[in-house]
Amino acid sequence: MLRTHDAGALRATDAGSTVTLAGWIARRRDHGGVVFLDLRDSSGYAQVVVREEEAHALRNEYCVLVTGEVQQRPAGNENPELPTGDVEVVASTLQVLSASAPLPFPIETAQAAGDDVRYKYRYLDLRRQGPAAALRLRSEINRIARGVMAGHGFTEVETPNLTRSTPEGARDFVVPVRLQPGSWYALPQSPQLFKQLLMIGGLERYYQIARCFRDEDFRADRQPEFTQLDFEMSFVDRDDVLAVAEDVIRALWQELASYAVPEIPRMTYREAMDRFGSDKPDLRFGVELTELTSYFAETPFRVFQSPYVGAIVMPGGGSQPRRAFDAWQDWARSRGAKGLAYVTVGEDGTLGGPVAKNISESERAGLVEAVGAAPGDCVFFAAGQRRSSQELLGAARNEVAKRLELIEPGSWSFLFVVDFPMFEETEDGDWTFMHHPFTSPTPEWRERFAEDKGAALSDAYDLVCNGNELMSGSVRIADATLQERVFEVIGMSTDEARERFGFFLEAFSYGPPPHAGAAIGWDRLTALLAGVDSIREVIAFPKTGAGYDPLTGAPTPISDAQRVEAGIDFVPEEEPLPGEPGAPGPTDPTKA
Numbered sequence: 265m266l267r268t269h270d271a272g273a274l275r276a277t278d279a280g281s282t283v284t285l286a287g288w289i290a291r292r293r294d295h296g297g298v299v300f301l302d303l304r305d306s307s308g309y310a311q312v313v314v315r316e317e318e319a320h321a322l323r324n325e326y327c328v329l330v331t332g333e334v335q336q337r338p339a340g341n342e343n344p345e346l347p348t349g350d351v352e353v354v355a356s357t358l359q360v361l362s363a364s365a366p367l368p369f370p371i372e373t374a375q376a377a378g379d380d381v382r383y384k385y386r387y388l389d390l391r392r393q394g395p396a397a398a399l400r401l402r403s404e405i406n407r408i409a410r411g412v413m414a415g416h417g418f419t420e421v422e423t424p425n426l427t428r429s430t431p432e433g434a435r436d437f438v439v440p441v442r443l444q445p446g447s448w449y450a451l452p453q454s455p456q457l458f459k460q461l462l463m464i465g466g467l468e469r470y471y472q473i474a475r476c477f478r479d480e481d482f483r484a485d486r487q488p489e490f491t492q493l494d495f496e497m498s499f500v501d502r503d504d505v506l507a508v509a510e511d512v513i514r515a516l517w518q519e520l521a522s523y524a525v526p527e528i529p530r531m532t533y534r535e536a537m538d539r540f541g542s543d544k545p546d547l548r549f550g551v552e553l554t555e556l557t558s559y560f561a562e563t564p565f566r567v568f569q570s571p572y573v574g575a576i577v578m579p580g581g582g583s584q585p586r587r588a589f590d591a592w593q594d595w596a597r598s599r600g601a602k603g604l605a606y607v608t609v610g611e612d613g614t615l616g617g618p619v620a621k622n623i624s625e626s627e628r629a630g631l632v633e634a635v636g637a638a639p640g641d642c643v644f645f646a647a648g649q650r651r652s653s654q655e656l657l658g659a660a661r662n663e664v665a666k667r668l669e670l671i672e673p674g675s676w677s678f679l680f681v682v683d684f685p686m687f688e689e690t691e692d693g694d695w696t697f698m699h700h701p702f703t704s705p706t707p708e709w710r711e712r713f714a715e716d717k718g719a720a721l722s723d724a725y726d727l728v729c730n731g732n733e734l735m736s737g738s739v740r741i742a743d744a745t746l747q748e749r750v751f752e753v754i755g756m757s758t759d760e761a762r763e764r765f766g767f768f769l770e771a772f773s774y775g776p777p778p779h780a781g782a783a784i785g786w787d788r789l790t791a792l793l794a795g796v797d798s799i800r801e802v803i804a805f806p807k808t809g810a811g812y813d814p815l816t817g818a819p820t821p822i823s824d825a826q827r828v829e830a831g832i833d834f835v836p837e838e839e840p841l842p843g844e845p846g847a848p849g850p851t852d853p854t855k856a
Contacts, residue, residue: 266329272308276350280333285310286361288391289371290320303330305351306396309769310354311337312448318358325364325371325391331357354379377843379800386805398802403518405790406473409493412512418469423453423458425475429764435479439487445831451477454783458757459496460740464688464771465780471495472823473786479811485798487787488811491546496781502723502739505678505780509727509735513678520793523676529725530680533801537651541574541579543657543684546731547677549670551576551661553654554635556645565622567605572650575635576657578664581642582608589617592644595663601656605645609637619645662731679728686713686722687753690770696754702747714753724769727784735790737782744772744785 267286274283287305299319301312312330314322322328332355343349368385376382382389389395397401410420426449429436436450452458454476462470474494480486493512497504506528514525536545539552553574560568589606596604608616615628622741623631635643644660647652647701665671687695695717699701705713706721713720727735741747747769750760762769787799801805807813827833 270307270690271303271305271310272348273781274334274348274351274353274516279336279351279804280387281334282331283334285312285353287328288364289326289328290321290791292319292324295657300352300623300842303328304391308348308472309346310348311343312358313352313354314358315355319356320327322358322360323364325367325388327361329359329362330355331359334846364466371812380810383800383806383808385548386815388658394796395801395856398790399804401794402786402790402802404520405516405786405793407511408515409473410511413495416469416508416511418471419467420472421454421462421467421470422463422472423452423474427452427458428781437477437479440830440832442830444494453478454492455494456702457765459494459781460702460770460776460779461771463496463740463776464776466498466777468498468777469496472761474783482810485800487799487803487807489807490799491753491786492783493786494783496779497777498777500778500780502682502725502780505737505739505782506725509737509782509784513727513734514731515792516789520569525676525678526681528678530681530682533681534683536679536681537654537658541576541654541656541661542731543681543727544728544731544733545679545681546662546665546671547679548672548675548730549665549671551578551664553657553661559630559634560623560627562624563627564624565619568623568645570649570653571649573645574653574657575645576661577635577637578644578666579638580641581664582610582640582641584642589619591764593696596656596660599656601652604656604660605647607645608632608645609639609641609643611639613639623669627683640801649836655674659666674731675728681726681728682724683721684726685718686720686724687717689718694755697750698722699738701750701754701756704741704746714749723780725782727782729789732788734792735782735783735784737779737780739780742770742772742776742778747772 267284269278269283269285271285271287277686285303285305287303289301290309291302293300294316294843295701297315297316299316299322300307301314302320303312312332320497322640328593330353333351335354336341337350369381369388369389371388374394376389376392390399400561400667400691413420426439428774429450434453436453439449441447441449452474455472455474459470472494475489476494477489479488484561495508497508510525510528513528517523517525533543536543538548538555539545539799541553549558553576556573557571560573561777563569593603596602605619606617607619608707610616613632615631620628631643632638637643644657646656646660683706685698686703686709688698690696699722706723709722722738725737726733741750748758748761751758756764787802790802791797791799794802796802800808805813805815811819812820822830
């Protein structure tokens with residue numbers, strides 16, 4: 265080792281000893297004859313005192329090797345902000361291991377630069393305390409989770425990254441196969457099929473910290489490659505899977521956030537949507553939806569003559585100026601809605617705003633009581649199809665909490681959402697799966713899900729934390745006949761099913777066990793524990809919008825030679841008909 269001590273490990277008990285440190289110059293301060301350097305390595309900082317004549321060429325981020333004596337800092341010069349703040353190293357020798365070019369952005373600041381610049385120079389960004397701490401936290405999360413899974417008897421197994429397409433609801437990244445021109449691998453959107461095959465293989469309890477790939481349209485805080493704690497269990501039901509997930513969460517939050525996670529409550533998808541307008545509700549604050557469909561059943565207001573009418577109350581929102589209400593309309597339109605209807609409740613209880621002028625007198629008289637409003641409040645409405653209207657109100661609910669600062673900093677709220685719809689209707693009137701096509705219906709819907717597709721429930725479940733979906737999973741179909749019936753509902757023919765999943769369906773003919781599993785989103789979980797807003801901050805080398813990597817410039821075009829070698833432009837030649845020149849004979853070895 266080049267060094268004898270870590271910089272951040274020095275303490276007053278080391279005074280009088282000679283040490284050798286190695287790291288980067290984080291800061292330089294000149295004090296007439298001597299120069300004070302803050303030396304940084306992965307453990308922290310130590311102050312180094314160097315004679316001015318030996319330090320004239322030193323700059324921030326030079327990588328240096330320092331040998332010197334540890335001394336107590338003079339009284340009054342201690343730095344209580346640093347664990348090493350009681351001591352300093354008086355250098356006897358200093359060697360520059362490598363010099364640094366002028367920096368593209370300052371490193372020792374809370375916010376170094378814009379994301380594009382930081383990610384282009386991510387190796388410099390990682391020298392900053394925040395990003396480096398996030399990666400070390402992620403390592404600790406992996407360690408703790410592996411311990412929990414081992415305690416539950418799970419076996420860690422790696423599944424292939426080069427495979428064929430799996431139906432996960434997004435487009436695949438595909439890889440050309442040089443040795444088989446015209447054929448392609450697909451990168452896995454998840455290990456879904458493989459983990460079920462491991463259950464059929466008798467492994468019984470599998471997990472991995474799995475890398476997944478999805479070619480999705482750009483959305484904020486999404487990455488084309490992401491990580492999940494993926495696990496599957498045989499001879500279990502939903503409760504067993506949720507118990508394992510709860511143990512993982514409890515261990516992580518106890519050790520890394522000093523928070524004892526209580527028993528996690530459960531809520532059905534329908535209740536979550538009806539009360540909070542979201543299948544991942546944030547329960548750290550109130551403000552619930554009120555359905556008013558029946559209340560406005562005879563309304564003269566054409567906007568409210570809809571399949572669903574709902575409302576939320578913004579406490580104290582009635583005092584907002586007109587421009588604020590105009591901004592709410594812009595906010596709603598940015599989400600694809602036509603607007604956000606509202607009424608204000610005056611201090612004397614009278615209603616104001618556009619809606620109040622269009623509803624009947626009897627509707628005005630009972631509205632405040634119906635929605636639970638008070639003088640000074642504002643009531644926002646959404647009307648239309650149930651799901652889209654509830655989602656608009658759910659988003660408005662979150663926005664109200666943000667603007668009114670209703671969420672206590674540092675608070676946590678966990679929830680299991682269960683009993684999701686099994687199918688959802690597409691825009692063209694067909695049906696598709698809400699989770700994935702291997703999700704089992706709940707026991708009461710097992711025999712009749714095809715009779716009422718819109719009402720059928722699946723044995724799927726999510727884990728929600730602070731309004732974020734942390735985990736998704738389900739009890740799997742373990743019966744080939746039931747699987748075929750599900751394929752029929754979503755319009756997949758027997759031939760198409762065999763073409764896409766032939767190997768998988770064949771495995772189901774060899775005694776599959778009942779099994780279930782889930783996947784916990786590792787990037788989002790780490791971001792929550794790290795206290796950062798974006799998952800990019802907890803990924804070593806993240807990508808920005810549209811999957812662009814500022815560091816390497818990827819994706820990039822490939823050369824014509826690479827295209828030819830990979831067979832991307834390969835078109836199979838038509839085989840000559842029998843008797844034509846070049847046609848193989850009956851004993852042609854090429855047809856053996």
